[in-house]
Amino acid sequence: MENQIVDKLVELHEFDAPESIVKKVTLTMFDDIKKRYKGTPQEAEADRMKFEDMAPGLKPIAEKTVRWEIIKSRIINEEKIEIEDYDIAATVESQAAATKQSADVVKSHLLKNDAFVNHILSNKVISLLIDFASTNEISFDDIPQNFDHEHYDDYEDEHDLDHDHHDHEHGHHHHDHDHKH
Numbered sequence: 001m002e003n004q005i006v007d008k009l010v011e012l013h014e015f016d017a018p019e020s021i022v023k024k025v026t027l028t029m030f031d032d033i034k035k036r037y038k039g040t041p042q043e044a045e046a047d048r049m050k051f052e053d054m055a056p057g058l059k060p061i062a063e064k065t066v067r068w069e070i071i072k073s074r075i076i077n078e079e080k081i082e083i084e085d086y087d088i089a090a091t092v093e094s095q096a097a098a099t100k101q102s103a104d105v106v107k108s109h110l111l112k113n114d115a116f117v118n119h120i121l122s123n124k125v126i127s128l129l130i131d132f133a134s135t136n137e138i139s140f141d142d143i144p145q146n147f148d149h150e151h152y153d154d155y156e157d158e159h160d161l162d163h164d165h166h167d168h169e170h171g172h173h174h175h176d177h178d179h180k181h
Contacts, residue, residue: 002126009129010067017066025062026055072125081124083111088120 030051037046075081088110096106110116 001130005126005129005133006068009071010064013067013071015067015070017063017070021066022059022062025065026058027051029058029062030054072122075125075128076121079128081121081128083117083120083124087124 030049033054034046034049037043040046088107091110092103092107095101095110096103099106
C-alpha cells in the first residue's frame with residue numbers, strides 16, 4: 001500500500017525534479033548496483049558496467065524518487081511532523097540495552113543519523129496519508145492537489161529535515177494499532 005500511495009502522489013503532483021539532484025540520485029543508484037555485485041561471481045561483469053549505459057534506465061526511477069522526497073518534505077513541513085519520544089522509544093530502549101549506553105546518549109546518536117530520522121519521518125508521513133484516506137473514505141484519485149509546486153532551484157536547502165524540535169502537540173495522534181495492507 002505504501003508504494004501505491006507514493007506512486008499516486010507522484011503521479012498527481014506534476015513538476016520537474018531538479019536535474020542536478022536527479023543526476024546525483026542516478027549516480028548513487030548506479031554505485032549501489034555495482035556494490036551489490038562485489039564479492040559475487042558477477043563482480044567482473046559489474047566492473048564493466050558504465051554509468052552512461054545504465055543512466056537512461058535509472059533516470060526515471062531517480063526522478064520519481066526526487067519528486068517523492070520533495071512532496072514528502074512539503075508534507076512534513078506543512079503538517080509540522082516531528083519525531084516524538086514515542087516514535088523512537090522501542091529503538092532507543094533496545095539499542096541502549098544492546099550497547100550498554102544510556103537512553104539519552106542513544107537517542108542523541110539516533111537523532112543525528114539522517115537515515116534513521118528520514119525513515120521515521122517517512123513512516124509518519126505514510127501513516128498520516130493512510131489515516132487521511134481511511135478516515136475520509138476517499139479514493140487516491142480524490143486526494144486534493146493542494147501543494148504549491150514550485151521548481152526547486154536548490155533542493156538540498158528546501159529539503160532540510162533537520163528542523164527545530166519543541167515541546168508541544170501538533171494535533172498528530174499516536175495510535176497503537178497496525179494498518180491493514
